[in-house]
Amino acid sequence: MTGAESGRAEPGTLERAVEATLFAADEPMTVEALSSHLGGIEPGEVRGALTALQLQYAARGIHLVERGKRWHFETAPDLAHLLRREKEQVRRLSRAATEVLAIIAYHEPVSRAEIESIRGVQTSAGTLDVLMEAGWIKLAGRREVPGRPVIYATTPEFLDHFGLESRRDLPGIDELRAAGLLDPVDEALETAMRFDPDEPENQEEDTHEDEEGA
């Protein structure tokens, strides 16, 4: 833990090995992948080395980050303006694709019918294809209801691309959940009809949901 306590410490042998491996890797690596690549080092030790490294790099122009349980180095976000000019190759998403992606991310797993009921329009097949091709969403099985519709969920690449450690980091997800805005309309309607809006009772309910979401 000495490394983790001080960002200035000389990196230890394992830290150096983890650092070099992640630096050379073509893609992000899980703790398990690192552990096996390094010849079976205890995952706990690898995790310790990652934490220490993360701290050592915190003030640098390169950061060590975890995205969806996978670790990689990337440039510090505050330097974006320096690097952006040569490297503008981010996929431009249509508004429809952007919305569909957000709906899947905040509601996953979710069927196409559920996406459409939120958006109020049909989703063209191309929209989901674009998101699949980008590697941001994937088929996540079928919902066990009549018709067994296909359901969609996000991928680790999605978290990676948007700089999210996990889905819990989705902007505002806790507040949305607390406000019941991730619940289907029918459910929300029932909840709303049950309470007399002007009564203090309603306030209580809100408080309660906040706690749950936090």
Next chain:
Amino acid sequence: MTGAESGRAEPGTLERAVEATLFAADEPMTVEALSSHLGGIEPGEVRGALTALQLQYAARGIHLVERGKRWHFETAPDLAHLLRREKEQVRRLSRAATEVLAIIAYHEPVSRAEIESIRGVQTSAGTLDVLMEAGWIKLAGRREVPGRPVIYATTPEFLDHFGLESRRDLPGIDELRAAGLLDPVDEALETAMRFDPDEPENQEEDTHEDEEGA
């Protein structure tokens, strides 16, 4: 130049920018290229930042190096072995390969044609390749007969793996017979139940066989 004096210093703004730029670059960059990329920073300052960074990375698993006036990050030389991992997969030698190996061990040096005539079946080139890959046999020159066929012999690794001091430790024909290993498979049981090993006689014949085999 404060950064250059101490590898422990927090990297300065320019150092961070140089660090991130080199990290994200597709290929090594000259001081001039860095300078112009960073909006016309004095090459002297860029050079100072590079020197500081080089020092900061000196003990890490990644090094900043200059090659032919161009700078880039690379894995520390002592960790280069991490870039190429060998994953070992243990497999049991096939029956055919075991037979060929045994023939080579008992008859070495021996050509492929001789192996085939002893085995009574054709031997695929792959079988010999496997034994070579295992490190148990090696080419031992050519037989000075028409066609000059390649001849094979066992290696020290062979002795090692099979726990033999020398090839003389291989059991002789009569030991094999005594152990029922020379009997056609279907008769082996019957023989084993009837056979009364005759010690002195066996010993004599062993000596004889050893001489022949050596």
Next chain:
Amino acid sequence: MSAGLQGADQPFMFPPPDPAKPDTSALYLELDGWEGPLDLLLDLARRQKVDLRQISILALVDQYLTYIERAGEMRLELAADYLVMAAWLAYLKSALLLPKEEQEDPSPEELALRLQLRLQRLGAMREAAARLMGRDRTGRDVFLRGAPEGLRTDRKTVWRSDMFALIQAYGQVKARTAPRIYHVANRPVMTLDSALERVSAMLGVTLEWMEIRDFLPPHASPELKRSALASSFVAALELARRGRAELDQESAFAPLRIRRLKEGAAS
């Protein structure tokens, strides 16, 4: 009224959307930008108030109907679902204005609330999408290493075997390919040649009559004795034919006797 149905006094949790635009004819130009009636309604609602929980559904219905009407005046072709929504909203408006006791189930308040909830949800997702897209994105704001060396894993097969497998294999090769020598075991027989030899030799010993049984090997097995007897008998006949011996038998099955003939005596 509808605004009050869901905790109107709860603070709104999102940063405010774009500054509310005035409800002007600028809408016409954006016709292609709408993704369906709900989208249009959401935009209209946003113009109305910051908080979607406090919008007036009646005002919203009016705005929508006005918009559709103007589109009609401009002879813009509207997709059918915009017209369906317009019809439904017109119905909702009239129901909301009717005295309560004449209402059907579901009540217009419930329908209005449902619409409001849908707009809230679409609005929430639209904001979430904007915030998501605004994050530091890989390849736009943060960058991965430009030229990673890459990790290579070479698969290497480690072969394994053992002494027993080795010698067993060799034994089986040997057993399979050993030259097969078939030899007939010595059967207990006396060949004619050896009987001839034997009987001739015995005849040389004496000129007296001898029983043919005396020519048999004394310790032979019963099988060999039988064979020897037969061979010796044939040998005796042969010797008699050659004129070297004479045979004598007193009666059938009596002992057969043999005696050497003197040289030249046979003629």
